[in-house]
Amino acid sequence: MDDSSRMWADAPGAVAFRTEALCKVYETGPVRVVALDNVDLTLRMGELTVLLGASGSGKSTLLNILGGLDHASSGRVWYRELELTALGDRALTRYRRDHVGFVFQFYNLVPSLTARENVRLVTDIAPDPMPAEEALGLVGLGARMDHFPAQLSGGEQQRVAIARAVAKRPGVLLCDEPTGALDSRTGVQVLEVLDRVNRETGTTTVVITHNAGIRAMAHRVLRFADGRLASEEVNATRVAPSEIVW
Amino acid sequence: MVIPRPQLRALDLKLLRDLRRLWAQVLAIAAVLGCGVAVLLMSLGMSDALDRSRAAYYEREAFAQVFARATRAPLGLAGELRAIPGVRDVEARVSRFVLLDLPGRVRPATAQVVSLPDAGPPRLNRLVLRSGRWPEPGRWDEVIVDAPFAAAQGYRPGDRFAANLGGARRELTVVGTALSPEFVYTIGPGAMMPDPSGHAVIWMPRRAAEAAFDMTGAFDDAVIALRRGADEASVIAAIDRLLAPYGATGAHGRDRQISHAFLDSEIETLRVMAWILPPVFLLITAFLVNMVMARIVALERAEIGLLKAAGYSNGAVLSHYLLLAGLIASVGIALGLTVGGVLAREMAGLYARFYNFPELIFSMSWTAWALGALAGFAAAGLGATRAALGAARLPPAVAMAPPSPPRFARGAVDRLLSAVRLPQTDMMILRSVLRWPLRAGTAVLGYALGTAILVSSSFFSDSLDGIMERAFDLSNRADVVLSFPRDLPVDVIAAVRDLPGVLQAEGHVYAAVRLSHGHLTEDATIQALPPGSDLTRMLDGTRPAAPPDAGAVLTDRLAARLGVRPGEVLRAELVGLRRDPVALRVAGLVPEVMGATAYMTLSGYDRLLGRPPKISSVAVTLRADGEAAFHRAVKAAPAVGGALLLADNRRAFESTIAQNMTVMATVYVVLGSAIAIGVAYNGARIQLSERARELASLRILGLTRWEVSWVLVGEVLLLALLAQPLGWALGYGIAALMADRFSSEFYTLPLVVEPATFAFASLVSLGASVASVMLVRRRIDRLDLVAVMKTRE
């Protein structure tokens, strides 16, 4: 892979993700769940995209496939020129390591590591990371670097998780309900961090949320229903996270 | 300015923190592993030290390879022996068993007299002089005694004692003390344990020995060194041919030289130990590691998912968890190698003193260390592999989702349970056991192995008690057995009965015999008993029995080695008594206790030889007040060649055993408890971690601490109780294995396990289990209800 592919900021507007007839079917016993049903979509470089949709509509499934955590049942997915659906486990691991930052609803910090060490968990193996301290500074936790997760509030833990995700200078930042476990005030703080990272570093960002208000801060809003892309809209003007009606 | 230290990778930091958080569990596992490694190292180290020290000693002091006895062979024959192809050197000696009269000791002592060459020290079986000097060749009264005897009696050069040499009382002067490779393990005739205060080795100049035993120009004992690559069997055959006309009893190799054979059996015992016990510990280690790692991986599903999402490869996750197991193993191995190394050195030192090696060669071979470490890592690796592979294979998307709650289904057993209307907490215990039968089963196996180790170890003392009972209380009930250099007419019994202090006197024959059946040949002892023999009896198990008048009753192991069954006929060579072999019918079998024996009646034996009634020894019981007078009379009696003091013998046996047993028993209680603690503590910790939420809910519902703890304590108790019968059975099995492997040609360990032993083993095992679960129980008391309910799982 050439160096430009993991450049920190990329030409805005170029295609970041593209899917073609993407399907994901879960077959557990006699039940057949179609989580993604022929999804065709395009996400662009540097954009902040919000995924909306009812519970069970397939948002997490899509995010997991885009992030290389899961395999599609059929259809194809590209990250820039790289066809993810053609990759084996080993190559997917490499793809995640080099390009993707994840943020989860339940933070998923390692309890036995401090904030700084949780970030280093990623910078240890990333090809071109920023110092853990810088990443924590970016999320406003420069003063709490040596605290263990148990000593941090939920919002602070989520900000550590974001710092951990951005510290590797990922091509894309994928967030699955990053504010789901937080109250509105802390939620806004977390969104501000995401917004700032997106603005300052140009990282392509995808955020899943149940909070429709959040869509106002996105470049692009995708709505899912029953595994299908129901609607897609582009915001002409974006609202700052602090002005979001929760 | 702070200089940045070299940083550990964050993943490795997690590893170390996990290790620290789990320290109690790690220690509980490491202790079990450490025990296994220590026992392995100790057994290997000790057997190695014994083996090397012995080999070096033999080499340095030119220990002979072949040994022969005759009644009286001309000295000129030594040259012919030396001319046998393959023979390097021959030492023709005069050697006899005699009685000693030691100043200040009422009872007689026994000694083996060995002659020294006329010129210079012996070339074979050389002596290591520990004090004093060699006897002057011209002096008739100067002797060297073995150092342990001198130490036990407090003799120093210049001290004197009396001996009955060939019927004459002689005063001897100690001029030196020495050790010899021939007598590393010194044991008196008929005795079972070394008793340095009651048995001596005496070296005297050849001319003095010749004169004392009327052996001028003759020898009765030859030790032979072989050339490198010589064929021992053909040399032995040649020696037997040359010595046959002179009352030879058959030459033999080191395998039947008493001191050597005893050391062999000791070394073998240690080697067997290394192969029987450590595997049990390693197995339990693997099982504990598996249990703990499976739990850790289950708890860390989300973290594993995160690592994978961040781009850590399957290999990195696998090695992360294997490394954790490796670190646990390292703690155990370090523990085991340290303790094992120290123990091996200490015990080998103890052995060297017990066996009188002039020098102990103790250098743990690197293979022993490596084997210990390797076995430890292998056990931990074996245990960790499944969980670590599971972690590595966990698909990242699945890892992120919480595990689905375990499915409890109402089965037939449940309907049965609800019919008995148990309290809900008991129900929880039973459900958990039934829901995870494999886990419950392995825990039961763990507890059972702990009990088994305790049963099989205590078996030693039960078994030795059994030997004592059989050897003394049931079969050899005399106070003293007097023996004579050659068989005497039966009148001697009356003469002994007339000695002062004598209550009962019975005559017997003990004779060396070489039995053959087909191409199989074994050396054994014939014991011929008078009708209604009371002081010396044949035992069938623990029941006294009488041999029939025709044929001989063989001990079972002897019969097995000869491949004969009752009714079949053996060839018997009565060494030194008859030239040509006689036919001997096997009349029956009895279990062997102390060595290979063929029991006959006195009359049957005399008929076999076609001679008038004779005996070779008289067993005697004494009046309580008659001991001193009796021993005075025996020391003065010229015909008596040996006096076996059974009470002294028993004391020596018991004190040796008691010393060994207290050390061993302590060691085994530690080992058995380590297993029980390792299993119970880890089991309870895992239960607690899996059920923290459940137990906290119970507390919130208003159950008392004890009611809640019962869910934990009850399950451990239930499983530990279920494990006991299995533990007894396994322990009995291990004991049977040990009885079989540890029985030597000197004695057979009877498979005796007293009920008290089972009870004791279960008590220790259950006690250790309950104590460790109580430690875990304290955590329930400290359970932070709010925190537990808030955390996501």
Ligand SMILES: Nc1ncnc2c1ncn2[C@@H]1O[C@H](COP(=O)(O)OP(=O)(O)OP(=O)(O)O)[C@@H](O)[C@H]1O
């Ligand atoms: N491992 C699985 N096995 C079976 N079905 C699954 C699995 N994972 C997801 N599903 C199903 O696929 C569908 C889509 O799930 P997905 O997690 O993508 O929904 P979602 O939009 O993220 O919902 P939510 O907003 O509740 O997180 C659901 O019906 C879900 O039940």
Ligand SMILES: [Mg+2]
């Ligand atoms: Mg979801």
